[in-house]
Amino acid sequence: MDSQSYISKDDLQGLNIQLDDTALVQVLEELNDKVAALVGEEIVSSLTPNDTEKLADMMDDATEEEMAQWIISKVPDYPEIIQNNIDIVIGDYIESQESDQK
């Protein structure tokens, strides 16, 4: 796993998904956006109304690191949330590729 994305080039290549560099970058962008969106949605759904307001404030005012630490303190199962959504997004992508081939 690389340090700047949830799903990496190596992850896809390890699944025998062969794409040219341009397509690969685009696919990775889309997949990582999907993961981040699903994770964010599930994180927010885990918060109370007051905490959601606090998070909304932090999105404007706090640094990314501060926001991450606050979320971690409020949603301790965040690693599972992330890992599950990575697996789901990759699974959906493989399924869509198989559908395209049929």
Place this chain on the structure above:
Amino acid sequence: MTHETPLQPNPENMSVDDVINTTVNLRYERSDYLDKLLEDLQKDSDPDHQAHNAGQIKAIHLQKEMDDQIWEQIGGKAYETALYNFETLNQRENTLDPTQVEMALVSAENVLYSNIVKSAAAGKPAKAAAEPADVPHQAESVAPQMPAQNGSVSGAEWTKALEDEGLLGTSAKETRTAPEYKAHVRDMYQEYEAVRSQDADDINELVALFAEAFGDNETPVAARTAPRLGAVAMKRSSSMKKMPASVAAYVKDSRAEIARQFKADRQAVKQKYSERFGDKNKLRKQLTRKDFIKVGGSLLGSFKQGFSDTLARHQGVSPLTDIPTAASKKRKQPTSAKAKKA
């Protein structure tokens, strides 16, 4: 040789769990059976039986060693370890990462299940001539039937029984040197090598065992005996779902499926919790996908750090190629959440 036992499930309804549980039960039943034989032989104090019994005891010990080897090499031991870790997780005071433990168990189950199915495929051609249709069902029938003579067998008879079953001698050698069998072993190894790349922590050791067992002709015991164990499971579950052949299929059919189930379970619990707040959390509904991406993206660094720490605890892992993506880039973008709140 075919017997119905309480372990005999309906093949039409046999799930992956059923296959694994049945195999585990067969393993334990067989172990108990051999232990009981040993115990009976050791209790036999008749001086006229001593030399006779000594040969049998030696043969049974040999068989138990072979069983242990087989069990380890088809992934049974790794499965037991993973299951133990999972079941005792709450007693470990956070010394193990729950996610890693769960994934290790899932991987171990998949390896064991796949091996049972694959072994059955390998066993069919090898056993076709000697045992065309009647695959044994009872626990002790997984191994060669001991020819009984007043409750005991001679060493020579035991050896002959092993040969008749294709576990020793010429037939076993033919089995393990057959081109089809070698091709199957190679395919199986390649598959495990591929799966290993996804779950290296969990099954690295197991793959090494496979390489050792199947990479040469010097360790043929498991290779020629495991198919029998698999054949039983296959016979009992003709309609069961086969292990996906490719890593991509494995991810799609297993990891993604499991992830969806975990997510659904988690959300069901949280839904109950959030219902206490009724419709008060209106802000949540006003957030956009862009906001969610920002929230989700903010955890990337912490998640990667946790992942690296976990891997580092198990083995040295070097960072892979970095590709900046939209998720990471968009983390720098401003949000309008506060405006929505206002």
